[in-house]
Amino acid sequence: MRKSLLPIFFVLLLAGGCIPVVPSAPAPPNEPPLATIDSLSATTITVGQTLTLVGYGTDVGGTVVAYSWRSDKDGILSTSPTFSTSTLSAGTHYIYFKVKDNQGAWSNEPYRIVNVLPEGIIKPFVKSFKAVPAAIFEGESTTLVWDVSDALTVTISPDIGNVPASGNRLVSPKMATFYVLTATNKAGTVTEEIKVTVTSAAKKTVELFSVVGEEGYVDRNGAVGPEPKAGITEGGVPMQAFFSFDISMIPAGSTILSASLDLTTFISYGYPFGILGAFAVFSDQYGTIKSRDYKLAFTLDALVLTYDQPTRAFDSAQLADAIQKQVDAKSQRCQVRGQFEKFYYYVGQGPNYLEFVKGKAKLVIHYK
Numbered sequence: 001m002r003k004s005l006l007p008i009f010f011v012l013l014l015a016g017g018c019i020p021v022v023p024s025a026p027a028p029p030n031e032p033p034l035a036t037i038d039s040l041s042a043t044t045i046t047v048g049q050t051l052t053l054v055g056y057g058t059d060v061g062g063t064v065v066a067y068s069w070r071s072d073k074d075g076i077l078s079t080s081p082t083f084s085t086s087t088l089s090a091g092t093h094y095i096y097f098k099v100k101d102n103q104g105a106w107s108n109e110p111y112r113i114v115n116v117l118p119e120g121i122i123k124p125f126v127k128s129f130k131a132v133p134a135a136i137f138e139g140e141s142t143t144l145v146w147d148v149s150d151a152l153t154v155t156i157s158p159d160i161g162n163v164p165a166s167g168n169r170l171v172s173p174k175m176a177t178f179y180v181l182t183a184t185n186k187a188g189t190v191t192e193e194i195k196v197t198v199t200s201a202a203k204k205t206v207e208l209f210s211v212v213g214e215e216g217y218v219d220r221n222g223a224v225g226p227e228p229k230a231g232i233t234e235g236g237v238p239m240q241a242f243f244s245f246d247i248s249m250i251p252a253g254s255t256i257l258s259a260s261l262d263l264t265t266f267i268s269y270g271y272p273f274g275i276l277g278a279f280a281v282f283s284d285q286y287g288t289i290k291s292r293d294y295k296l297a298f299t300l301d302a303l304v305l306t307y308d309q310p311t312r313a314f315d316s317a318q319l320a321d322a323i324q325k326q327v328d329a330k331s332q333r334c335q336v337r338g339q340f341e342k343f344y345y346y347v348g349q350g351p352n353y354l355e356f357v358k359g360k361a362k363l364v365i366h367y368k
Contacts, residue, residue, distance in 0.1 A: 057099030231353020277341030
């Protein structure tokens with residue numbers, strides 16, 4: 001029979017013995033958090049302009065509970081991770097950012113340098129000034145669009161006057177007109193001029209829908225189908241869409257004034273614009289669709305280009321020029337090919353493509 005250990009235990013206690021206690025390991029010291037300045041909207045501004053700064057903090061084993069932005073010239077600026085200010089004084093600012101963790105430790109202080117120029121020290125800058133479209137017919141209108149920075153006053157002549165620094169205005173000139181934008185501040189004046197052409201010749205318009213039976217798709221493996229589809233199949237095979245338009249009613253010798261292509265009738269599968277980039281349309285007089293019609297092309301040569309799903313018709317001078325070439329060649333067809341910017345394989349990323357409704361692609365042509 002096994003003997004009990006209790007008598008031995010009591011003997012140890014009576015002898016003054018004890019059971020040893022192993023001390024716990026000391027807690028590791030708190031590491032301070034890390035502050036990061038993610039972005040700032042500009043490195044040079046003028047007095048009164050808005051500056052936006054974005055920062056964030058990280059802390060190993062803890063949480064960030066406080067933020068602090070300060071300028072060596074203007075003192076504390078904000079206690080938020082992101083803020084905007086238009087009250088910085090003139091001069092060179094060292095703007096520091098720090099964060100605090102839940103144990104009270106502050107981070108390092110990264111900084112960015114911002115130069116704040118006195119108001120009017122630089123002349124205004126005309127970012128853009130254009131007319132859309134730049135050529136119209138009598139009775140039509142065009143829209144002036146402008147964007148100016150660092151100006152105290154902006155005017156447009158003739159017949160418009162003072163305008164905000166950026167905006168647009170509908171105008172209906174009766175003859176060819178030069179519009180002049182003038183931007184002024186304490187440093188000086190800059191001007192920008194554009195011309196709107198007005199044509200008195202009557203124009204004619206035709207609306208054409210794609211010819212069913214002459215449109216479809218070709219994939220990289222040479223497969224051909226009747227539905228116009230562009231993108232990547234579920235198996236990772238790229239496809240290109242083809243559209244054909246009958247232009248036989250446009251007389252030889254006509255001048256194509258403008259054209260627009262409407263590809264808004266489609267079904268989208270997956271997220272092709274997120275995976276494959278821009279959608280581009282190219283001139284391609286393919287005749288009838290064949291396996292070898294799949295082509296590699298780059299967006300630089302595109303007639304129209306979009307980085308998002310088309311919600312309106314596209315017009316461009318390149319599209320009008322492509323139609324003009326077919327009219328000059330006395331061709332009865334104008335044909336185009338649509339494809340995504342990234343045309344290589346995306347195995348496992350499909351399906352990501354657009355399927356256009358047959359016979360619904362629309363081409364509107366203005367000519368005289």
